[in-house]
Amino acid sequence: MAEKMTGAEMVIQALTDQGVEHIFGYPGGAALPIYDAMFQQDFVQHILVRHEQGATHMAEGYARSTGKPGVVLVTSGPGATNAVTGLTDALMDSIPMVCITAQVPTTLIGSDAFQECDTVGITRSCTKYNYLVKRVEDLPRVMHEAFLIATTGRPGPVVVDIPKDVQFALGEYYKPDLDTLRHQSYHPQMDGDAAAIEAAVDLMLKAERPIFYTGGGVINAGPQASEHLRELAELTGFPVTSTLMGLGAFPASNPQWMGMLGMHGTYEANLAMHDCDVMINIGARFDDRITGRIDAFSPNSRKIHVDIDPSSINKVVRVDVPIIGDCERVLAEMVRVWRSKTNQPRTEAIAPWWAQIEKWRAVNSLGYKNSDTTIKPQYAIERLYEATKKQGKEVFITTEVGQHQMWAAQHFHFDKPNRWMTSGGLGTMGYGLPAAVGVQVAHPDALVIDIAGEASVQMTMQEISTAVQYRLPIKIFILNNERMGMVRQWQDLLHGSRYAHSYSESLPDFVKLAEAYGGKGIRCENPAELDAAIAEMLDYDGPVLFDVIVEKDENCLPMIPSGKPHNEIILPDTANIGDIIDEKGRQLV
Amino acid sequence: MNAHLQPTGSAYFLTQETQQSERHTLSVLVDNEPGILARVVGLFSARGYNIESLTVSETEHDKRLSRITVVVIATPKTLVQIKLQLERLVPVHKVHDLTAEGAYLERELALIKVNGTGDQRAETLRLADAFRAQIVDATVESFVFEVTGKPSKIDSFITLMQPLGLIEVVRTGLAAISRGPEGM
Numbered sequence: 001m002a003e004k005m006t007g008a009e010m011v012i013q014a015l016t017d018q019g020v021e022h023i024f025g026y027p028g029g030a031a032l033p034i035y036d037a038m039f040q041q042d043f044v045q046h047i048l049v050r051h052e053q054g055a056t057h058m059a060e061g062y063a064r065s066t067g068k069p070g071v072v073l074v075t076s077g078p079g080a081t082n083a084v085t086g087l088t089d090a091l092m093d094s095i096p097m098v099c100i101t102a103q104v105p106t107t108l109i110g111s112d113a114f115q116e117c118d119t120v121g122i123t124r125s126c127t128k129y130n131y132l133v134k135r136v137e138d139l140p141r142v143m144h145e146a147f148l149i150a151t152t153g154r155p156g157p158v159v160v161d162i163p164k165d166v167q168f169a170l171g172e173y174y175k176p177d178l179d180t181l182r183h184q185s186y187h188p189q190m191d192g193d194a195a196a197i198e199a200a201v202d203l204m205l206k207a208e209r210p211i212f213y214t215g216g217g218v219i220n221a222g223p224q225a226s227e228h229l230r231e232l233a234e235l236t237g238f239p240v241t242s243t244l245m246g247l248g249a250f251p252a253s254n255p256q257w258m259g260m261l262g263m264h265g266t267y268e269a270n271l272a273m274h275d276c277d278v279m280i281n282i283g284a285r286f287d288d289r290i291t292g293r294i295d296a297f298s299p300n301s302r303k304i305h306v307d308i309d310p311s312s313i314n315k316v317v318r319v320d321v322p323i324i325g326d327c328e329r330v331l332a333e334m335v336r337v338w339r340s341k342t343n344q345p346r347t348e349a350i351a352p353w354w355a356q357i358e359k360w361r362a363v364n365s366l367g368y369k370n371s372d373t374t375i376k377p378q379y380a381i382e383r384l385y386e387a388t389k390k391q392g393k394e395v396f397i398t399t400e401v402g403q404h405q406m407w408a409a410q411h412f413h414f415d416k417p418n419r420w421m422t423s424g425g426l427g428t429m430g431y432g433l434p435a436a437v438g439v440q441v442a443h444p445d446a447l448v449i450d451i452a453g454e455a456s457v458q459m460t461m462q463e464i465s466t467a468v469q470y471r472l473p474i475k476i477f478i479l480n481n482e483r484m485g486m487v488r489q490w491q492d493l494l495h496g497s498r499y500a501h502s503y504s505e506s507l508p509d510f511v512k513l514a515e516a517y518g519g520k521g522i523r524c525e526n527p528a529e530l531d532a533a534i535a536e537m538l539d540y541d542g543p544v545l546f547d548v549i550v551e552k553d554e555n556c557l558p559m560i561p562s563g564k565p566h567n568e569i570i571l572p573d574t575a576n577i578g579d580i581i582d583e584k585g586r587q588l589v
Numbered sequence: 590m591n592a593h594l595q596p597t598g599s600a601y602f603l604t605q606e607t608q609q610s611e612r613h614t615l616s617v618l619v620d621n622e623p624g625i626l627a628r629v630v631g632l633f634s635a636r637g638y639n640i641e642s643l644t645v646s647e648t649e650h651d652k653r654l655s656r657i658t659v660v661v662i663a664t665p666k667t668l669v670q671i672k673l674q675l676e677r678l679v680p681v682h683k684v685h686d687l688t689a690e691g692a693y694l695e696r697e698l699a700l701i702k703v704n705g706t707g708d709q710r711a712e713t714l715r716l717a718d719a720f721r722a723q724i725v726d727a728t729v730e731s732f733v734f735e736v737t738g739k740p741s742k743i744d745s746f747i748t749l750m751q752p753l754g755l756i757e758v759v760r761t762g763l764a765a766i767s768r769g770p771e772g773m
């Protein structure tokens with residue numbers, strides 16, 4: 001006979017059984033029984049956030065940096081609605097997350113009760129799956145099923161909405177057998193089709209201008225997937241590029257690395273995508289930020305697409321060899337099949353291709369004109385990168401969204417997976433600071449830096465208070481140009497440099513603000529003092545808000561404007577970007 | 590206002606496909622659980638697919654399974670996406686494109702209320718007999734017919750009833766099943 005416990009205790013018991021050591025949350029009336037149950041145990045540690053959106057991004061940072069699911073606990077009504085942005089972000093970027101939302105008692109559901117909202121209705125389209133648990137008997141099964149669904153297949157957020165009376169109700173706790181979970185309809189396909197993998201390797205063996213185009217799926221498939229990717233790249237000798245979400249799966253220090261591709265990717269990566277004859281897409285989804293103009297996207301290539309989500313295949317770009325499966329397993333199979341056919345890389349056959357790539361690389365598309373008087377944002381990131389290399393610590397980078405995010409992707413280099421946390425799909429300003437908190441909770445001894453913009457960081461600024469409370473020494477590296485830089489850049493490109501509301505007329509004094517929160521504030525505006533100021537930031541044992549005053553009107557280049565193919569990329573030496581885009585292009589996002 | 594918008598080949602104009610749209614009947618086997626219909630309908634509206642007809646009812650009570658029959662009009666490329674996106678929903682067991690997979694039957698039921706007095710009454714009854722419409726309610730001045738069959742047959746019957754005093758119509762939407770011995 002199983003032990004009788006309350007629904008609230010079942011929640012904590014299920015979290016314990018799932019090995020959840022940290023949850024991010026904020027209490028409220030409907031969630032009080034769960035908070036009470038949590039108070040009476042030590043295994044699950046709760047991080048009190050300042051806003052529920054912060055909790056969701058913390059859980060994302062935690063999940064992305066560990067491979068484990070991030071767990072959130074919020075109350076009903078506003079607690080749940082505040083979590084919606086983070087849930088959507090996690091869905092777009094395939095981040096495993098379980099979000100427990102409290103609900104008003106079942107007897108009050110539908111009566112417009114205080115702090116009631118239709119949580120399952122609101123979150124239906126921004127979760128992988130969601131539950132309203134109306135009976136305590138279902139609660140143990142639902143809790144475990146939620147973790148199963150969040151973490152397997154294409155990962156994503158799952159909401160479990162638990163009414164207050166169910167939290168109080170007594171029932172029997174059980175651990176369901178995963179095989180008998182009710183959703184017999186849920187069977188993600190893990191192994192790629194053998195014939196398809198064989199066909200893919202055959203294409204690769206004949207390739208003369210091949211390219212690996214890898215994405216966040218490689219990171220999601222676990223560190224082994226990155227190992228297999230490195231092995232396959234070495235075996236084949238092919239060049240590798242990656243999406244924003246996939247950075248770190250392949251080491252940036254490897255000579256086969258071409259940098260990120262896409263709208264702000266390198267010249268060599270984008271031109272190679274355009275001109276390749278065999279494209280091997282592993283765990284990426286042909287996002288519009290990658291493809292640019294679809295009908296001119298890589299026109300002469302045969303395309304191999306590995307994805308765990310069947311609906312990603314042929315959604316945007318028609319491919320020749322689709323392989324549905326987990327990137328780790330498919331990559332391992334590709335390595336095995338390649339080895340069974342040859343033990344030579346295609347060095348000779350693809351030598352002209354590499355020669356072409358080297359010519360593109362020589363363009364130095366990430367170059368910029370440095371200055372002695374103002375700090376260039378690219379320079380600030382380069383110096384930060386150099387300084388962190390000497391730290392002898394694991395380094396984790398999170399970002400907000402905008403120019404600084406793209407510059408970080410271009411100029412900060414990653415040799416390991418799970419070190420780079422950014423909001424790619426949804427593009428959520430305010431992601432980076434709470435994500436850094438989540439990463440630091442998971443890795444207390446690591447160096448965790450949020451590369452931020454002064455506009456984005458103000459969206460979730462209050463979470464510095466969380467960092468101070470839990471002694472999480474995150475570093476917030478603000479590239480302060482007093483502009484919403486990416487908006488300003490697009491206004492330059494598309495709207496005759498009419499800067500409608502893209503500048504900040506009253507910024508806070510970030511140094512004083514940091515001190516008000518109980519952290520440390522540093523400001524730097526002189527390039528000559530930057531290295532010393534970065535060293536001061538890194539040496540400080542506590543949260544630091546670092547305000548770097550940078551060049552105000554720097555554009556983030558290279559850039560493929562919307563509606564243009566890869567080979568019409570704008571390079572840094574282009575004088576007037578306002579003349580490039582025609583009337584049609586102006587309509588695009 | 591947006592009349593000047595031209596397709597440019599960007600991802601944001603993907604919906605402007607050059608393929609011809611086709612009418613397909615999909616059969617979707619789902620767990621009968623709260624919110625399942627909202628999930629399916631929400632998917633269609635979120636991704637901009639059009640529903641022509643939708644019928645849902647529990648079909649296997651002990652397994653708590655429901656069958657949703659949905660008629661869509663879409664290009665072949667979008668049809669594939671609709672099927673894959675439906676299969677992505679956790680409570681969806683199977684999706685069959687009956688139109689693409691071979692021979693199948695479609696039936697619909699309609700209740701049709703018609704005004705009928707004097708000479709018209711006889712004419713109404715003659716036509717109803719020809720269409721094998723059952724009289725399920727009658728007063729001295731009206732009938733309610735029950736008609737079952739292909740949607741086109743019901744369309745024809747309704748058209749014929751119009752000049753004779755059609756009052757109102759309710760239709761169940763489509764139920765469809767494949768021919769032959771195999772089940773879904």
